[in-house]
Amino acid sequence: MSADQGSGGPKSTLAAAAASRWRAVRRLDGSAPLSRRTLLRGLLGGAAIGIGLPPLDAFFDDHGERWLRDPWAPLLPRRAHAEGADGFPVRFGLFFWGNGTLPERWTPKGEGQGDAWQLSEQLAPLAAFKKKLCVVSGTRLGVPNSVPHFAGAAGILSGRPVKLAGTDHTFGGPSIDQIIAATAGKETRFGSLELAVEGNGLSYNGPNSQNPVEKSAHKAFARLFGKGFTLPGEDPIPDPTIGLRRSILDGVAIDCEQVRGKLGAADQLRLQAHLDAVRSLEKRLAKLEEDPPNLAACKLPAKPAEAYPDIEGRPQLVLRSQIMAELAAMALACDQTRVVSHWLTHPVSNVLFTGAVSGHHQLTHDEPGDQPQVHAIVLQCMQMAADYLKALDAIPEGNGTLLDHMAVLLCSEVSLGKTHSLEEMPVVIAGSASGKLKTDLHYRSKGGENTSKALMSIVRACGVDAATFGADDGLTKDGLAAIEA
Amino acid sequence: MMVGTTGRARRGGDRLLAVPDALRQRRCADLFVALLCVAGAGCDTPEEPKTYAALAPPAAAWPRLTREQYRAVVSDVFGDDLALPSQLEPDASIEGMFAVGAAIATVSNRGVELYEDGARGIARQIVEKSGRLGDLLPCGLGSREACLQALVDRYAPRLWRRPATAEERGRVVAIGLKAGTALGTDADAIEYALVALLQAPQLLYRAEVGEPDPESKGSLRLTSFELAGKLALVLAGGAPDAELIARAADGSLHQPKVLRQEAERLLKLPSARRAVRAFASQWLHLDGLEGLNKDPTIFKHFSTDLGGAAREETLRLVEWLVFDQDADMRDLITTRTTFVDRRLAAIYDVPAAVEDGYGQVTLPASGLRRGLLGHVSFLASRSHPVSSSATLRGVFIREALLCEQVPLPPSNLNTAIPEASAAAPTLKERLIAHMLEPNCNGCHSFTDPPGFGLENFDGIGRYRSHDNGALIDPSGAIDGVQFKDAVELADAVANNPNYRKCLVEKVWAFANNRRPGKGTHGTLERLEDRFGDAGMRLRALFVDVVMDPSFRRLAVAKATP
DSSP, rough: OOOOOOSOOHHHHHHHHHHHHHHHHHHOOTOOOOOHHHHHHHHHHTOOHHHHHOOOOOOOOOOOOOOOOOTTGGSSSSOOBBBBBTSOEEEEEEEEOOOOOOHHHHOOOOOGGGGGBBBOTTTTTGGGGGGEEEEESOOOSSSOOTTTTTTHHHHHHHHHEEEEETTEEEEOOOOHHHHHHHHHHTSSSSEEEEESSSSOOOOEEEEEOOOOBBBOOHHHHHHHHTTTTTTTTTOOOOOHHHHHHHHHHHHHHHHHHHTTTTSSSSHHHHHHHHHHHHHHHHHHHHHSSOOOOOOTTOOOOOOSOOOOOOOOOOHHHHHHHHHHHHHHHHOOOOSSOSSEEEESSOTTOOOOOOOOOSOOOHHHHHTTTTTTHHHHHHHHHHHHHHHHHHHHHHEETEEGGGOOOOOOEEESOOOGGGGGGSSSSSSEEEEEETTOOOOOOEEOOOOOOBBBHHHHHHHHHHOOOOSSBSGGGGGGOOGGGGOOO | OOTHHHHHHHHHHOOOOOOOOOHTTHHHHHHHHHHHHHHTSSSOOSSSOOOOOOOOOOOOOOOBBHHHHHHHHHHHEEEEEEEOOOOOOOOOOBTBBBBHHTTTTOOHHHHHHHHHHHHHHHHHHHHHHTTTTHHHHHOSSSOOOHHHHHHHHHHHHHSSSSSOHHHHHHHHHHHHHHHHHOOOOOHHHHHHHHHHHHHOOHHOOBBBBBBBBBTTTOOEEOOHOOOOOOOHHHHHHSSSOHHHHHHHEEEEEHHHHHHHHHHHHHHHHHHHHHHHHHHHHHHHOGGGGGGOOOOOOOOOOTTHHHHHHHHHHHHHHHIIIISSOOBBHHHHHOOOOEEHHHHHHHTSSOOOOOSSSEEEEEETTSSSSOOOGGHHHHHHHBOOOSSBBBHHHHHIIIITTTOOOOOOOOOOSOOOOOOOOOSSSSHHHHHHTTTSSSHHHHHHHHHHHHHTTTTTTTTTBBOOOOEEEEEOOOOEEETTTTESSSSHHHHHHOHHHHHHHHHHHHHHHHHHHHOOOOHHHHHHHHHHHHHHHHSBBBHHHHHHHHHSHHHEEOOOOOOOO
């Protein structure tokens, strides 16, 4: 059944087969009490000796097309994440740009699947992926539009009204990437990745807890593929400091516990967040001691330059977005994470796009007529979205591509930037989440359903067993049945 | 006393426009007046000798060190030649104040990873730099364990702002011993003990949980170490020094006389400049300047490092006023003195005083440029990438300098300002046309007129006499005070009673990691009166704020399950 049940091979194959079994156990049992390294160390009297083993295909059938379960799998805890028919986990991506669209030029023509619908003028850059897209139009955010732009951002990404405190505002709950990461991010080295081209992103763990984004591709590369990263087939380099680092984190956790009783309720929540993050880092360090999953498409991406300076006051958005896209694609292909967000620009971003005579946000409000410059900017954003999807679709996985095993949400925080409108929200889902979502579909909502429903469908397609999405006026219990396969 | 006159002053305010719906016109202003009165700041001028409402102290807090504070504490303790982590969990901001955001800031997964990375990098540098280890910890004799214990005893009091408990010390020593065994050397043992010290919540947060106050039964005060740590961050921007630690250790810091001595001593140290710079940077929202972006085809003087230079100009002026002049803080708004490098000098059209770096210059007395409102840091950051913005500048004056709340623009509204036309060629005229919209008038008539006074400065802060070919009329009014140009606007802002009140609120918030609220009105009022009576000197205000009981008293917590 699996490759490691090799028949009549030489001795080395048998050794490899035995080793692969360990490997498989650890892959399937997150809390593996005994790693191969520990075992070897024990056998060799504690000396740290790395033994090179040949690459294994423990998770693949003879054609390399299946992420196989170990024969012992029935005895082991089930995986928490969603899994498609071919065994690859479902992964989530978010591609966000600020300041919306021009809805009249955004909404596709025709409704239904296949030839029944055509891409709109503003979605035209995504033409190469039409068969992998689901465009949801005609929905509206239920949340009150209390803070221009930000209410829309919180509304679409968290399904909740903005949480206001004086002149300041924050999300009322986690953003969709973190909702999915809470389940899908449990088994990987990084629970989620937040990469930004411009701005600080909008990934929230909860109120007043925003995840810092990585804006430097160079640093993102070092974090993902620098020291500690092991390519499939390579053995992790034994590193005794990892154990020490985990011991230190244990101590930090004890220190946190000791202050807990002295704090008020709100501060105890902050303390708990810190403590959870400490535990999460401990788990991620443990991952470094494991063998990497054997994934055929995992390769070391090209190392980005230290900086991509602005040219004539204009950031090199296309190039920087492209490089981040490639890092995200390979982070997913190497199973370093299963949740990525890509923050192209942010709400109210006034970045100077190519060809624009003014900042984006200013143009949305001040450009007269049918706003040709705003239109050109939306087209540039969609071209960068297409580049993003292209990077994901270039990774072969099983009989399809990485993109086929994903749900990638493309969205912005408003529809028409000029009026901060929360009607006709722009929502595109790329990838079928391993067949759980319909594709080549334009679903036009009649009567302005809550946009949260589309996000509910995505959250469930990504394997999160959630009863609801959002809260208050953004709350939904139902997804959009019409887009679910 | 000027307290309480602000509401009436504004009621008589900007008669710039005749708008039919007078009620709507005053919406913003009335809202604010109502807030003020509700807040108890007093809406009538008191006649009798002043009494101040009693303090209701706040509950225990657990602020996180800001990124700047974390770096400062580490470099104070281990040396300022260390390369400190450039990336750390972002600070939370409340009205621009990271010190206030610190009390609600959390740490994400990524944040813990960055702290760990930072701690390892710092520890590695400490042990790798030849000679440093010996300086840090001369423990050639004795056991490794004794050496590690000495390390904790020596560094925890400053790094954690209190001594380690026996248990905490034991944990750090155990890590060091484990590292020594696994990796082999004393240096390894010390390196990992340092990594542990540097990741501890005792460093990253300030537990201010207090102890029973012997002088006031049933209430709490900060412990002497909590008080010392808070004092050091507020007045020195970093770790407590040995002398302050000694005052905390012997408990004498609880005596008001000693506390005052320490406060005045700290304000004389070079690190006080760092603290005041941190305050000014948060008060005046200078931290976003590094990302300043302008269209260089329109603004020939723009370069990507201009924002940082502009920030430095404003900080140097603040430093000079506070430490070299002990000036009245209204001078920040009205002075003709500033500090420019060659780029800023070119924008201001004055000769640079020095070839490299920043030199003191006096702006021409005949010009319109004066004080903070003439700085590139303010003018350029409160503008669009291609044009000026009277609205953004006005909002800054209202919110940061006068502590007035500007409501957010309504949603689902056409927010476009009218196009330039022959009848209305300048931004000012277009905005005045915009104000004719009843939905827009309420707030724009509150925010824009102060900005009109600065229309002689373009989107990067260069002087201009014309906008779109038409002569600029920089006149206007703010809170009933007419001004004919930027020079008079500066006087109007500096002498606005809300400017003084606002500065006191900002300093108090910076020092206490919270906005003034219920229970501190009397405190703020008293501080404001003293500030005014003493000539609006910032260092004296800092001393008053740390001497005030609101700096050291805590409410007795309700029992938490």
